[in-house]
Amino acid sequence: MKKRLLLLLAVLFVGLQVWAQGTIRGKILDDKGEPIIGATVRVKGTTKGTVTDMNGNFKLNVDDGAVLTISALGMKSTEKSAQDGMSVKLASESRTMGEVVVTALAVQREKRSLGYATTQVKGEDLNQGQDRSALSALAGKVAGVNITNTSGSPGGGTRVVIRGGSSIAGNNQALIVIDGVPYDNGNVQNGTGADNLNNQLDLGNRGNDINPEDIESVTVLKGPAATALYGSRASNGAIMYTTKKGKGKGTGKATHATFSSNYGWSSLLMYPEFQNEWGQGYGGETHLEENWSWGRKFDGQLAPWGNVVNGVQKVKPYTALPDNVKDFFRRGKTWDNTFSLGGATDRGSYYVSLYNLSNQSIVENNNFRRTGIRFNGTQNLTDKLSATVGINYSKVKSDLFAQGQGNNSFYDQIYQTPRDIPMRELRDLNDPFNTLEGYYGAYTVNPYFVLENYKNQNNVDRVTGNVDISWKPVKWLTVLNRTTNDFYSDNVMQYQPKYTIDRPDFGVHTVENGLYSQANNVFQELNNDLMLSTTQTLAKDFSLSALLGHNVRQNKIRNNYGETQGIVINEFYNLDNTANFHNATNSLFLRRWVGLYGRLEFNYADYLYLDVSARNDWSSTLRHGNNSYFYPSAALSWVFSEMLRKTADLNDKILSYGKLRLSLARVGNDAAPYLLYSTQTKSALTDGFNNSELNFPINSNPGYTVSNRLENPDIQPEIISASEIGTELGFFEDRIKVDFSLYNNISRKNIVSVNLPASSGYTNGVFNAGKIQNKGLELAVTVTPIRTKSGFKWDIYGTYTRNKSKVIEIFGDVTELSLGGFNGMDVMATEGMEYGVFKTRGMQRDPNGNVVVGADGMPLLTSDAQYFGSYNPKWFGSLGTDISYKGFKVHALFFHKHGGYFYSRLKNIMEFVGSASTTSYNNREDFVYPNSVQEVSPGVYATNTTEVNAEKFWTEQSNNEMNILPATFTKLRELSVSYSLPKKWLKQSPFGSADFGFYGNNLFLWVSREKNEFGQRMNTFSDPEINGFGTGNVQGIEFGTVPSLRNYGVTLRLTF
Template identity: 30%
Template sequence: MRTKLTGLLMLFMALVVQVAFAQKTITGTVTDADGVPLPGANIVVEGTANGTQTDFDGNYSIEASEGQVLLFTYIGLKLERRVVGAANVINVQMFEDAQALQEVVVTAQGIKREKQALGYAVSEVGEEQLEQRPEGDIGRVLTGKASGLNITNQSGLSGSGTSIIIRGLSTFSGSNQPLFIVDGVPFASQTNANDDFVDGNNGSSRFLDLDPNNIESVNVLKGLAAATLYGTQGRNGVILITTKNGSAGAKNKKNEVSVTSSVFFNEIASLADYQSQYGNGFDQNFGWFFSNWGPSFDREGTAGWGAQSAIDDNGTLAHPYSTASSATGIPQAFPEFAGARYDWRPYNSVGRFFRTGTVLSNSVNVSGASDDGKTAYNANFGHLDDSGFTPGNNVQRYNIGVGGRAVLSNKITVAGTLNYSRTRFRTPPVAASTGNGAFGSGSSVFGELFFTPRSVDLIGLPFENPLDGSSVYYRQNNSIQHPLWTVKNAQFRQLTNRTFGQISATYAINDNLNLLYRFGLDVYAESNTNSQNKGGRGQSDVALESGILQTWTNLNTINNHDIILSGQYDLSDKVGMTFNAGATSRREVFDRNGVASSGQQVFGVLRHFNFAIQDEIQFSQERNIAGVFGQIDFDYDRMFYLTLAGRNDWVSNLAPDNRSIFYPSASVSFIPTKFIDGLQSQNGINYLKIRAGYGTSANFPTGYPVAATLNLNTQDFQSNGVDVVTNSSNRQLGNPALKPELLQELEFGVEARAWDNRITLDASYYTRKTEDLIVSRPLDPSTGFATTQTNVGEIQSNGIEIDLGVDIFRPADEGGFAWNVNANWTTNESIVKDLGQDTDVIVFSGFSSLGNAAIKDEQLGVIVGTRVQRNDAGNLSVNADGSYIEEQGLFVIGDPNPDWLLNVNNSISFKNFTLSALISYTHGGDIYSRTVSTLLGRGLTTDTEDRLRTFILPGDGPDGNPNNVQLVNSQFYFSNVLFGPDELGIYDASVLRLQEVSLSYSVPSKILDKTPFGSLSFTLSGQNLWFDAINIPDGTNFDPNVAGVGIGNGRGFDFLNGPSSKRYGMSIKASF
């Protein structure tokens, strides 16, 4: 027995000696294409779990045997293989892999992952799709470039707000706008306003502070599984922006300077096709009215002016300022017009009011790295001067920023960015208007413009009373405010100074573990001024006519701290694991402080001491969010991936029992082309991925809704001439049991490439549910309160997103003909499933009698208002005059949600020329448009030119029989379309649009070799050059891409908010 044991022991020792003799230590250095050392490169012995990483200087050491294969990998670089031979030193140089770079994406919390590992949808937009664009608003630049996004402009005014919705609306009580993350930290992107859309002082969306020319890439995380690590902040999707400062050192380039300079022109795109046959008046008779149903500009024929006593044989009439009521003071102020004659002819008043604006954009970017690649930097400067097509509208923006990265040792790497922007925005007021002047406490430059009768010379008529500076215009009672007076005397101005950035430090604990700390800061001071001199006319707010001055500052500060432990391990030769665990805290403080004055004493002096009444503007809000999160990723043989993640948030503005919530998520990704032999082929399926993801989140309310709050006032009462401080209770009763809304989403998707990668497909289906909706409930007045918030109800959303790319032609050699098409298609439906037992309808945007509502079993946000009355038989009711009868109440009259969106981009290149065109189509969705109703109801466009046309409205008359009463043009359009039931103001918002077009030329390198330029390109481009709202009357030329109730949850409304713009011009980009 001892002999056998001794023999076995000697055999074991011999094997150990043999193995020890076969293995040896391999050392070496890994560098990139420029010879710069690569820290963090992975080296693995193929077929084993034995691996290591390069150190600070790119050096490595690993145990291997002769004949074994070493695999060298690094994100964005091609895989390198080396067979271990007799040599003990193996140095490796790695080169860029363009395909691999495309397959690595930035996800939540800045984690970089292979795209094939993701179990959820991510859309990527590169810098070539962002820079050198006519638009300086990154939100609008993204239009049409990613599926799932629905982007709406507040108007075509330069600097006006932009709404971005990802995967439809999920709530009506909170924001549906996505979270912006810039270089890894939150970025405030809200649109602030002291009042709402009614008063016309909405400002810019704060992502206007970003310079698109300084953006390296944009990744859009659409679903909850993708955004789990951001907690409640990521519930509406996340837009991850990496600036060129934030990517400093990512490409390890040598020193480079790039300069971009652009000149664009900005014109009105949606000017109506005004008829030039009839002037102002009514029933074919002349009168200085709002409307344009007067006599013809021809002497004879239909409604010829020859029969008009006010018009003489020379086709002239008394000047309107000579016949104005003496009570207006106009005849006394303009004695030169006494006895003057005025030509009866069409004037191009609206067309001449607008101008061709200019957009000047210049940016400089300097980047570089040290020879050893351990330090890198990027610095940029940008300037934008955007003069809109509307007089008095302008945006000026300055951007300056720096970023860098430094490898301090083989353990510590630091990085950071610091950016400053200064944005100045000004515009005439654009309060909501119905085509009969503005309502609310603001003026509207467009509300008094678009219904200008064709016989009124807006540009030629004086607009300011020389005696007191007040507005004068053509109406006999001077009841319309002259648009040019508004431009000169009323203005909304906004000046924003902003600083944002981040600093981070990464500590390599060992080859597998890293610890990251990151601090982010975003602070802006937004100074606002809304003013109007006294002397305005026709306003519903008396205080506005007396002159107003409102000045206030919005100060918003975000402090964000992140600490993340990340690790990477090979559990076996086929199973890999990575994990990230961390904690985050975010503190956001918003403060509004200012003064609102009315009752101007001396015209033209816009200082608060010159106003009789002053009231404070004050609002403060702060919230703290603390969270912990974790994510673990497994992969099996790079064909099957599993991700498990979760986050717990604690939010400060709810009661302790409801302020903590946990969000779990899970996703899987499977690559059949790697699993099934023979499935993959060059001219068949090149790549196939199937994915699924589940995610959760929550919508916490804003403010402090759990308790009743007091409003403090120091000016309502006085005692012996001294102000008395008073407190009044808020009309909303606090609810300590209020909980956040809960969101759950399940997503399935497929990604594929076929036919030698000529065809690419990325398709997703998702279903999302929002529960415990936060609803404002009315209370009995005897409680002392009007409303309280509670949790009830459910919204169910479903949608499909498809991204398709096709290489129709590929170049046979460099510079050959190429034609590529990329399309994305989106559809979404959000249905209200429950609102509780005692609620039928909740109007959450617009007006209480005309707005967006939540109604059970209807799409969220349907338009409610008055409708044409139906009789007992269900037929439309017509009165004895032949016009529709209006039925008061809240009826569903439209659905603003589009059926689907389609964007198709064609890119054709040959030699050094590239032609691209982005065509967008929105199918379905309704809009209530006062612009269209006004143009038609006032008889202004070519749609109303046939004055002999008659109408018989379908429906039943008072006797119950079919209506047979004829209406002339003016009766139909004026009494029904303009001043009839709300239902008649609804139009189909389907629109086909040439969103972008560009032609670029890159100077060949062989020419540049003899110049200081590294690259040089010229680009001609345009934006929104053509559109056709297919089902809206042609003559109105109305563009339905307008957010008429401001940037919020309202949609499908237009209250003469302003036309859209088209931009075209040229840009030059050069690098040195």
């Protein structure tokens, strides 16, 4: 360790020289008069030189009469004679050349020097569709980034996976960093977890707390090479947000104010297709207590419906109500305002923003609110010392509806409503026909009662911030200390009333004891980075930048959960309001790391760059001896267009920019805390049904049991290796730009929790075992077919991403691992297969692939579970266009995911109750399963002619294979039209600028039209993207999940 340190220090000193001549000062500006950071100022014919600071200033010792060569990225180089107080304006060159991006540790670097893939999106481009999730807004804008929105609830989850992810069972989502502050993206749950189908909430993920309006730009770092300095935490890539800073230095105007406002509406993006021919009942007969639509054909005659209440029964025409489900929903509304102030002087800058978003969801009593305040400030304390401070407070308050199949999920119920039940008439809960016992359904609860009485609340208070102190003790050395903090409390409250329903005529006696629960989660992460950096010119055309850093990090999560099982006074929600015990748990997870890292960047003639970096981490979660891990990376960038320009006579009218990238990297990752030692846990027994839990202590006797997880003191860090090759090209003065990458990531010694046979004494154990590979390609192309002097500009751009994952190894004889799912349907990591395959019992088939049916004509199920494809798309891509002329701007973005599958519980349940259009197959007459065979003797199959009763088929087939649907879809992700009022019109007004427009996101959805054996379109049910299991590795399961939304509205933006 010490040796390594000395080596790094030695490198730092290389080329160290001290000058002693007269000093001149100067400033380098771009063609707009903004200072250029990092411009190179060199004394012609010598190796002497410097770079400009944050304000574009430089100081240099020169001899009299010296000539300076001034160059900066994206700017045409120039030569000027040295003069104190000189100010040089550089003309701009290719846009691509000068791009500066944010890299790991929030270090700004010239994009062309990077040997790995990065993509930068400007805040204004990010927000064109007014998607109120700064994560989801990236969809379709960056190749290689797979974004999935888990549900349509406001504040719902967004999963972001770059290049397929590196872990079999662990986190696969990208790291989020805001202004250097690692920003937790947790997916907090209520006390019972995401996979509890009886009590499921989509509480979203904390990455969505960011206010999109605060974002100046976002850079996506795609691979381990790009993020190596962050170490293990960024093994899945990183999304680096940079928030707005005060601007306008030198304009003489101290303060700039901006007000932006959106008002939008939401509606359901996709309804399932219903049948409208048969009504309530079963067996072709009417049964007024049923939620089945297997009754009589509609005849339009007046008929009774619902319960007899006080001797009265209602009548209505017996006809289908095609919109009865639609009637349940209302139009959602979102209003979102940001007001910001900012300014800058020579001494510093500041930016303050206030933000509020309030949303009324598409169902009653469900609202979402997000409020935020941000302050960013920079102050030059002396000419050597400056400080940057960023503080952000955000608050999320939401009332959510549950999903899944629990009593608290109305969503599961409304699709099961018979086709002739007038939903709106169930609304008035005081109507004796709508009370718990007056309600028509004997086996279901009025969904409006659920909406009114079951509540779920989420409150998040979050403070993040950073303090950066930058000190330049000597001009060639910068010392930066950055302290960051991310702290939030995330509380989830659940309220469930107590009630009894007696319907003795149907044998129903339901007792709900009521529940109040409170999950208080506190998260804190502290980071301190101390970095030394320098840039040295070693020889003509050869310079070196070096960075040496030290990191201390602590992560602490505290979860407190309390629950009353059964409340005494109804609708009084307090943990004390129980006759029984309080189910209370608390836990603490504390982890610490220490890291040491360094990077050397060699620059030859501004066209050949080599980056070498290394990091060593020490982690608290591994045993001494195993807890130190080292990982290096290297990246090469060759801007061959620049070389050709310098060495040959490149015609840059044709090839304006060309660069080749090559990188190799390795990162290590530690384990979760507390896996090394054996423990005993409080016993908890359940048979899987609600209320079946046996809770200790029982009669004051505590029960503890040897943990079901086998301890493993020898866990080692996991290792991820990545290689990447890519190119960036610009043609015809950047009218065509191409960015292409190929990558191959292999993650080894994955820390995997493997299922053990319970007969070994444990049900699982954590081992270094798994191996997973992700290979893929990314392509982004921008074409500008028209760019006129009059200001008309037309851009077309697109991205294409293809990732192929392969699980190479799980553990010894264990060849598969369930990532989760529900009973009878697992999402698996299986050796030799793509990651995330569905596994369930399917239909038996003969060697020709025909379905084998039994003597009753029903498909026979295989005895073992089979695999049915992965939730991951084969490829995904986007196509967008921007047209601008004077103040007008039109933007459209289509997004397409191709291949992959999802499980639809909606199909399952709607076919079971007979409300799905698919159940009108063959006019509900007996049918022969299409192309089916019967096994007449072992291995001998004959064409099947046995008909099956339609109702029996749809209500008794228990075959999940039929519910796995193709997930291919295309969305019109964004469409916006905006207009900027001409400046001259505003001269008399207080406004500097005024923009207004219309926007929409998720406006249209086209799903796969693939047909099944019945000749029916398979997906007539839901948006394939939604997922009931949160943002973890279990994806592609729609299970009574909140549907996705179409959003559209108007926007206004004023500056003062």
